[in-house]
């Protein structure tokens with residue numbers, strides 16, 4: 001029993017010891033458990049946030065990328081991290097932006113190429129000496145290069161009238177109107193290729209244009225437009241004609257002139273030999289006949305010479321000369337030839353010296369004054385010779401006008417007045433004005449003829465002044 005009591009006592013003593021430790025132990029457990037709980041909660045929170053981030057990050061990235069695509073940046077690519085629906089979405093997005101990027105690159109490239117081709121075409125067209133005019137099927141202007149403006153004497157570029165009907169523009173532009181009138185039948189035959197020669201008269205003289213029409217496929221509604229290529233063939237036609245006339249002149253001079261001298265000599269010899277063998281009456285007839293033969297042969301020689309001069313004149317010799325002085329010199333020769341014809345002069349004091357061939361310009365004046373005298377005929381009248389220093393576009397030129405109060409130029413001759421062999425006179429050669437035109441052309445000038453409202457005719461000649469003429473001559 002005592003052992004038992006002893007055991008109880010020991011147990012009690014041990015209990016007491018433990019009793020003493022119970023409180024701190026309890027607290028320590030509570031602390032430990034709270035700590036564990038806190039850590040677990042924090043860990044759970046971190047894990048939740050981590051998972052949420054992992055899930056939402058690609059969506060944020062996608063949203064950011066969408067914004068930059070909306071701002072026009074098609075280069076951004078998103079990393080494909082997941083292999084689930086989100087990964088598929090990101091992959092599709094990448095695919096889409098890449099395709100848009102490529103399409104945009106291709107569009108920009110073709111736009112660049114188109115722009116390049118356009119400016120290439122524009123440069124080529126701008127430097128072409130041929131005019132190129134394009135019209136739509138309704139004859140509205142589409143494009144026109146610089147040469148067209150020069151050929152049709154446009155004071156402002158024809159391209160400024162894009163989408164306007166050609167006829168509307170032509171109404172206020174004389175040369176264009178003539179061009180339009182002559183080509184209208186061809187314009188209306190759209191869909192076919194055509195060629196036509198057009199003759200225009202303007203301030204700058206006569207112009208022969210070769211026009212070719214080419215159908216163009218329509219851009220919008222398949223309606224056909226047309227391109228018209230215009231070439232100035234005035235010089236070429238003239239050169240061809242001159243070459244042909246030279247050849248004819250050479251042959252004619254050869255064929256006609258050679259027998260003329262023997263005819264003349266024979267007539268003279270016949271008159272001389274038969275002089276004392278005939279009755280006075282027959283002698284008179286003989287004399288008159290031989291005189292006629294000699295005179296006519298002389299006239300024929302003159303004609304042949306004039307023709308030869310027209311076709312093959314020696315090279316001109318240019319020097320500084322005073323046009324007014326030359327006019328006075330030539331006009332003085334005509335003063336008093338016919339009392340009823342007055343020769344008036346209005347010579348400009350501003351006129352600078354010209355760089356020209358005096359003897360050829362003298363020939364020009366002789367031809368013009370004698371034509372004017374012929375036009376006045378047996379009536380009384382006056383001839384006015386006027387000089388001026390005028391501005392033509394960017395340059396200056398000397399202008400000479402010979403005006404008369406004669407019958408005026410026959411309407412049907414007006415167009416071909418400067419062609420050889422155009423004459424209304426029974427004894428005229430028709431070479432006078434052809435020679436004038438040739439000389440003026442050689443001087444880089446232009447000549448035109450018109451009838452005056454008050455009656456009579458006026459021939460106008462324009463010659464570039466010295467400096468410009470130097471350039472023309474250099475380029476010949």
Ligand SMILES: Nc1ncnc2c1ncn2[C@@H]1O[C@H](COP(=O)(O)OP(=O)(O)OP(=O)(O)O)[C@@H](O)[C@H]1O
Nearest residue numbers: 371372375408409423424425428429430432433457
């Ligand atoms: N001042 C003028 N007034 C009226 N008609 C003119 C005038 N000048 C020229 N003509 C017309 O132009 C035509 C051609 O003139 P051009 O000088 O070339 O030859 P032509 O005078 O007939 O011959 P040629 O000069 O050999 O005498 C003339 O026949 C005439 O009909």
Ligand SMILES: [Mg+2]
Nearest residue numbers: 367371432433
């Ligand atoms: Mg004449």
